[in-house]
């Protein structure tokens with residue numbers, strides 16, 4: 011197991027800088043997820059750690075040793091790819107044992123290693139099959155088995171579940187998590203799927219345009235996103251943003267702001283100036299929606315702290331609840347309502363934005379204020 015240090019690592023292709031001075035310290039046994047939109051550079055970073063891409067500048071250090079110039083096979087890291095990358099002409103057993111045979115391990119040791127890995131992954135009955143006779147999920151399991159038997163210092167996962175259907179992805183995600191609990195091997199996992207990031211990671215590294223935007227536990231990124239990018243990327247449906255400005259008449263203890271909708275209370279500790287522009291974020295699941303007056307429920311007495319009226323634009327039932335799209339002024343926002351939602355487009359509803367659930371961001375730099 012390994013501690014991996016990425017120190018000021020840069021990557022350029024031709025003259026285009028893809029990664030800009032990335033710093034990241036990964037602790038022994040940690041499960042790190044690199045997440046970000048397509049093209050942000052997460053796969054490139056993983057491939058540099060694996061030795062499949064040259065490092066333009068900076069150092070990659072594993073357990074205190076700089077490995078920039080070490081050949082991939084000498085790094086003792088195992089990579090699992092989205093495309094499985096199995097040898098089609100070899101059986102499952104052949105694929106799993108290949109790297110050990112290459113390293114001239116004794117037969118009994120190889121048999122023990124692949125026996126154990128196939129038990130863990132539920133592949134025992136499939137050992138003589140070839141990849142084309144396996145389902146996508148089974149193929150990915152073989153790829154995982156091939157990585158496990160090498161007992162690497164770390165696993166590098168490059169979007170391993172992207173080719174699987176939703177149900178299988180959910181199942182394999184849980185298996186990867188159990189596998190990590192069992193083996194405790196340092197893991198770096200690349201995905202653009204924020205649910206995978208949230209469920210698997212000890213710490214998430216959120217990337218955008220070649221830079222790290224935030225490093226933290228899933229709860230850190232969800233509860234206290236450092237900026238608008240992270241706030242908008244983590245969470246589904248995504249966080250709502252309301253453009254707001256501090257009212258010029260500021261009451262004593264807490265000031266009010268006027269957004270595209272209801273007035274809200276801003277914590278005094280933010281130190282916002284009268285007239286200052288801010289962006290207020292609120293997650294759909296934190297908005298309380300209810301019938302409009304006179305059948306108003308759940309919002310009584312809360313007016314002035316972010317309650318107001320809105321018009322339903324669309325209701326998407328999800329089974330567990332419904333995503334309620336509503337219009338405040340001209341802007342459409344989304345609320346996640348647990349339980350039945352019988353509203354129709356055009357209905358008037360009340361929306362309440364609980365003060366303690368609000369996120370505040372600078373209107374110019376997008377940085378978190380609270």
Ligand SMILES: Nc1ncnc2c1ncn2[C@@H]1O[C@H](COP(=O)(O)OP(=O)(O)OP(=O)(O)O)[C@@H](O)[C@H]1O
Nearest residue numbers: 023024028046047048049050051052053054055202
């Ligand atoms: N060999 C290459 N030559 C030139 N540009 C490249 C090369 N490999 C990657 N890039 C570019 O580097 C950027 C980052 O690519 P990378 O694959 O790391 O992104 P990513 O975040 O993993 O995206 P995805 O989720 O789509 O795989 C992209 O703009 C890509 O086009």
